[in-house]
Amino acid sequence: MPTLALIATGGTIAGAAASATDTSGYTAGALGADALLAAVPQLADVAQMRAEQPFSLDSKDMGPAHWLTLGRRAQALLDDASIDGIVVTHGTDTLEETAAFLQLTLAGAKPVVLTAAMRPATALSADGPMNLYAATCVAAHPDSAGRGTLVSFGDAIFPALGVRKGATHRLDAFAGATAGAIGRNDPVRYFVPPPATPGPLVTLAADLAELPRVDVLYVGAGTPPELIDLLRANGARGLVLALPGNGSLPAAWEAPVARAVATGIPVVRASRVGLGAVNRKALDDQLGTLPAGELPASQARVALTLALAAGTTATLDRLFDGR
Numbered sequence: 001m002p003t004l005a006l007i008a009t010g011g012t013i014a015g016a017a018a019s020a021t022d023t024s025g026y027t028a029g030a031l032g033a034d035a036l037l038a039a040v041p042q043l044a045d046v047a048q049m050r051a052e053q054p055f056s057l058d059s060k061d062m063g064p065a066h067w068l069t070l071g072r073r074a075q076a077l078l079d080d081a082s083i084d085g086i087v088v089t090h091g092t093d094t095l096e097e098t099a100a101f102l103q104l105t106l107a108g109a110k111p112v113v114l115t116a117a118m119r120p121a122t123a124l125s126a127d128g129p130m131n132l133y134a135a136t137c138v139a140a141h142p143d144s145a146g147r148g149t150l151v152s153f154g155d156a157i158f159p160a161l162g163v164r165k166g167a168t169h170r171l172d173a174f175a176g177a178t179a180g181a182i183g184r185n186d187p188v189r190y191f192v193p194p195p196a197t198p199g200p201l202v203t204l205a206a207d208l209a210e211l212p213r214v215d216v217l218y219v220g221a222g223t224p225p226e227l228i229d230l231l232r233a234n235g236a237r238g239l240v241l242a243l244p245g246n247g248s249l250p251a252a253w254e255a256p257v258a259r260a261v262a263t264g265i266p267v268v269r270a271s272r273v274g275l276g277a278v279n280r281k282a283l284d285d286q287l288g289t290l291p292a293g294e295l296p297a298s299q300a301r302v303a304l305t306l307a308l309a310a311g312t313t314a315t316l317d318r319l320f321d322g323r
Contacts, residue, residue, distance in 0.1 A: 008033035011091030015120030028058035059091025103160035157183035247278035
């Protein structure tokens with residue numbers, strides 16, 4: 001029987017409300033890792049679980065400092081010969097960013113599987129226990145090796161890169177990139193072979209105290225491009241633009257974007273649309289911008305943050321254009 005590490009970080013899956021019928025007015029992260037395990041005794045038939053909790057919070061309050069803590073602990077567990085895989089419980093609001101961070105920083109073939117819930121643990125029809133059970137089955141399954149970081153949610157398995165939350169209340173709240181889910185977890189089976197993934201985008205340095213600031217700017221009809229200068233003046237070292245359509249840059253934005261790039265501020269063109277790729281255009285070569293590929297703006301921000309931490313954005317071409 002495999003030995004899995006459970007890293008609990010809070011979220012709705014560990015949420016509690018005063019009433020069993022309340023699925024919105026709850027406190028996220030109210031329950032600890034031991035309570036999550038106790039709610040699913042069937043886990044004992046799947047794996048030996050070693051639980052720990054580096055922090056417990058609503059994932060809307062997750063930030064780069066938490067990513068660093070989680071990433072370093074996850075890498076230490078992957079390097080431990082007694083651990084066969086990792087399950088991470090997380091809030092749904094920023095799960096896609098944490099998943100991208102782990103995929104782009106962790107090294108090793110052992111599976112890392114994130115899961116979450118849309119209803120608190122105290123709800124009459126809480127989805128967390130089944131999601132935790134399914135994620136544990138995914139992490140324990142031999143076919144999950146070599147697939148990097150995965151997201152197990154509902155009945156589906158998604159690769160970390162490209163996954164995004166697509167519904168505010170539905171239990172099947174997550175969607176993948178254009179390719180969608182790569183497997184099911186009832187029982188575990190995959191539709192595609194493991195990818196020939198490159199190594200991590202960034203290897204976290206032991207003395208890395210903080211990550212550089214990258215901001216996402218949502219561009220609507222008539223949004224003033226002067227916002228670029230405002231973000232630069234307030235410390236942004238990189239920008240991701242959530243643009244209309246397939247990353248269409250308004251004409252009024254071209255000159256301000258070019259000036260930002262010329263001053264050393266990398267700019268990524270992403271889309272505010274839920275699904276679909278942002279591919280390279282001639283405009284990227286003219287302005288020096290980077291297309292986000294299949295990544296949503298939230299994950300493009302993580303990738304750019306890590307590239308800046310590594311001191312080069314050259315790796316982003318491989319990630320955005322060559323995945």
